[in-house]
Amino acid sequence: MRGKLIEFRNVSFRYTEELPWVLKDCSFEIYENEEVAIIGHNGSGKSTVAKLMNGLLFPEEGAIFINGQQVTQESIWEIRKDVGMVFQNPDNQFVGTTVQDDVAFGMENRGIPRAEMVKRIDDTLSAVGMLDYLMTEPHKLSGGQKQRVAIASVLAIFPQVLILDEATAMLDPKGRTEIMETITSVQEKHQLSLITITHDLQEVVRAERVIVMNEGEIWDEATPREIFAKRAELRKIGLDVPFIANLSDALLKAGVSITNEPLNQRELLEDLWISHSRM
Structure with missing residues (x-):
């Protein structure tokens, strides 16, 4: 039986008091080594959920727990050791002058010994097929290559959960397929939980469970087969099948x-x- 990794308890959030609630009383759980897709129309709250998981935002009401520890201003640095996140635009994540430097950055901040860093750099870049680009400047890479490096940079800190926030949205269909195959391989090897926030229906179909967001609320959660059986209802809330x-x-x-x-x-x-x- 898999343990509980992430828990949202009656979480509500809004960016300012003048604006409407982005999330309203959301509760759900995500388990160890589980692959979950979060879908919803633009403005449904799905990307806000991702930022709350990683402590980029904090709930105004309710509580979030990662591995049983509540996400707070005080606990956030410990939480981020367990939660890795890859964004839609990998350029926003690059901080190193070379691929090697970029993968090393997160580990340096955690004080990981150099010998272990070198091993993790080789292992994670090999896992995403980018070891040959060790000394390449990130801005010279293609979109798909950049995303592979961004994934390697997150994997190098050994997170327990990997969040992909529209991480394949800027890629062509071939690039999306390659990235998701890479991620699936890495997930199986490292026993990660994978949370995919996406509009890509093929990514949704491959998940174990789907959480559907609508107007800041949990509209439904079930297997992909059960969700897509509700085709008429999905279309009514602006989602494709x-x-x-x-x-x-x-x-x-x-x-x-x-x-x-x-x-x-x-x-x-x-x-x-x-x-x-x-x-």
């Missing part, structure tokens, strides 16, 4: 029998084959 779900609807309307809720092309083909075999 995977192409395969739309295709399944069209096939059902055309009289084709589909027994499950397929999430990808393979599942749809298997469903159609089984249905056809029974005829």
